[in-house]
Amino acid sequence: MIEKKSILCPNCRKLISSDEPVCPYCGTTRPGAPWKRNVAGILSPERFDPVITILAVNAVFYLLSLLIDPAALGLSANPLTLLSPSNESLFLIGATGTLPIAYGRWWTLVSASFLHGGILHIFFNMMALRQLAPFVLDTFGLHRFAILYLWTGVAGFFLSSLAGIPFTIGASAPICGLIGAILYYGKSRGGLYGEAIYRQAMGWVVGLVLFGLFLPGINNWAHGGGILAGLLLAYGIGYHERKTETALLRILGTGSVLITAAVLLWALIQTVYHLTVS
Secondary structure, three states, rough: OOOOOOEEOOOOOEEEEEOOOOOOOOOEEOOOOOHHHHHHHOOOOOOOOOOHHHHHHHHHHHHEEEHHHHOOOOOOOOHHHHOOOHHHHHHOOOOEOOHHHHOOOHHHHHHHHHHHOHHHHHHHHHHHHHHHHHOOOHHOOHHHHHHHHHHHHHHHHHHHHHHHOEEEEOOHHHHHHHHHHHHHHHHHHHHHHHHHHHHHHHHHHHHHHHHHHHHHOOOHHHHHHHHHHHHHHHHHHHHOOOOOOOHHHHHHEEEEEEEHHHHHHHHHHHHHHHHOOO
């Protein structure tokens, strides 16, 4: 009797035989290859939880933004401004908009997605992320999820800068990108399940519109740009049920993770340097 070893596919996390030439679920070639499991697999969901990682990075950067200038903390009775970092702190650590970009800080189009302006701001964004991201991760896979999260955030903030928004932050731009991807998935898949997903996603869009109309300071341009970018990107890269993940998508996904990590590291270096010399 030949004993076969089972592994989790490094891309889609489905249980498969280690000697499968192609993952029968997502199409990844040679999923049992040692380099994929030990090198490329280091970024796979079986080694870490991408959603928890994003939540943790947001929490760390929020705490850092508070510690940069603790004397300027927002401690008012208004819950919307409770524990708010100063604009100077947010500028240093990577807020975006026409003002930072005017100083040549284009990298802030990435870092702004990991910054927040108060305890309620980060709380509600992380609650939304915790609800939406696992579905997108499961439907699109790790590499496509990474592409969606990074570039929809960049697109949302880029559109808001074109609209003249001077200073902006928040994970809501990439979160809206995830909503856009879910909209595309629901409409593309069709059937009772697809239509139910589509209607639920449309409900989130309506909620975002109402939220943006009645609450001041909401960056509706970033929200709209994120949703549109999510729709277009999801159309282009596809999802597991309809399109096999290609080597190019894996390269782009890994590159998106590395770009994000490099930008956030640069934000920290810039902040430490400024605080050291000032």
